[in-house]
Amino acid sequence: MNIKLKASNIILILIGSIIFSFGIINFNMAYHLTEGGFTGIALILYHLFGISPALMNLIFNIPLFIIGYKFLGRTSFLYTLIGSLSSSFFLYIFEKFPFNFSLAEQDLFLVALLGGVMIGIGLGIILRAGGTTGGVDIIARVTKKEFNWPMGQVIFIFDCIVLVITYFALGDIRITLYTLICVFVGGKIIDIVQDAGYTARGALIISDEYNQIGDAINTVLERGVTQISAHGQYSKTERPMLYCVVPKNEISRLRQLIHAIDPHAFVSMLEVHEVHGEGFTLDENKQLIQQH
Incomplete structure (x- = not known):
């Protein structure tokens, strides 16, 4: 029974990683938006220097894996490891084989909406299965355990910092505001996905x-x-x-x-x-x- 449960959680994390990565690459990256958390920083570096988000996502998470292994339980750490590695892998795959939706520049609201929905669904599935994609989620869990800081507030503060960096790094308030829409929609979709099965x-x-x-x-x-x-x-x-x-x-x-x-x-x-x-x-x- 436990083995089956673990297998189903791993499958859900992989499915969530595919959806999350698809949204990041084909909406946020393709139309010059960023995102919250370390993924947002990875996208900023891509827009500035062309560095692969998949590579940066993996690099950012390596020191966090060490922190997570020390402070998180074994099950949470393993699920987080699977979520982080799989999301980096699928980010790489969609970088190499992107979809072209041919949305115009004036459709950025639609891009932000679709990106937020895809990212929210993917992360919602991953979180519901007990995993994360690493990054600020690990920091939030550690600070919750060690200092009893609310996870939502830690993630929100970090996302706000990334949005400020987005504005100063890219120098485009329009991109920053559309990214804010994407982050907001993604957060709402995460809540819906996590609660849907229990309503x-x-x-x-x-x-x-x-x-x-x-x-x-x-x-x-x-x-x-x-x-x-x-x-x-x-x-x-x-x-x-x-x-x-x-x-x-x-x-x-x-x-x-x-x-x-x-x-x-x-x-x-x-x-x-x-x-x-x-x-x-x-x-x-x-x-x-x-x-x-």
């Missing part, structure tokens, strides 16, 4: 028929229900509140079930991005990854 709904239910509703959820939907002690501020009465988590494709059934028992029940739906445990990650027949 579910948490239901908070307040009803006088809480016992009957709870039993029905247990038997009909075969979902666990938790009773939470609640106190009504207006009514000044104690009443149990039910909480349960269901995948998106069961929300309609849950609503119908509650309405059939108590049409006046108060139901609040919360978005849930990640669920672990029995009935979800421990039960293959009820995975939240089902998408309908």
Whole structure:
């Protein structure tokens, strides 16, 4: 089981590296944009001196591998190593065999949008599989572990520094702003990809028929229900509140079930991005990854 899981993660990291590298070479590099992190620095050097981004990506990561090996766990380090080496390899491949989309200079907004989407999808898949492409991600993980600095803030600060360098190095505010769009879109897509498979709904239910509703959820939907002690501020009465988590494709059934028992029940739906445990990650027949 563990071997299979590791193999699937490696495959996902390789797929993510292909998508990430494709976006970097065929959009950012081809249309003179840069990127955040060390990849952005590699692209700046390419635009200034024609140095291969694949080569620079690998060179930048060598000292970071040493740091990562010392501070990160073995599994995280190995996945990061695979992600870094594979992304450098596929950057090299797409450098040698680029695609020509023939987008005009005035289409830079479209270029930034497509580049951000491709980079975001690729990095999202890699991160979801437990890997990274190295670079500032390693620094962020180390500072989080050693100093408890938020990873997102460390990455954001570094990206801002790279954008400033982009402006002064290339002397083009237009390129800098389009790069900012690309980085912003990429970040949003990363969040979407990482959360997509886990999206579910948490239901908070307040009803006088809480016992009957709870039993029905247990038997009909075969979902666990938790009773939470609640106190009504207006009514000044104690009443149990039910909480349960269901995948998106069961929300309609849950609503119908509650309405059939108590049409006046108060139901609040919360978005849930990640669920672990029995009935979800421990039960293959009820995975939240089902998408309908």
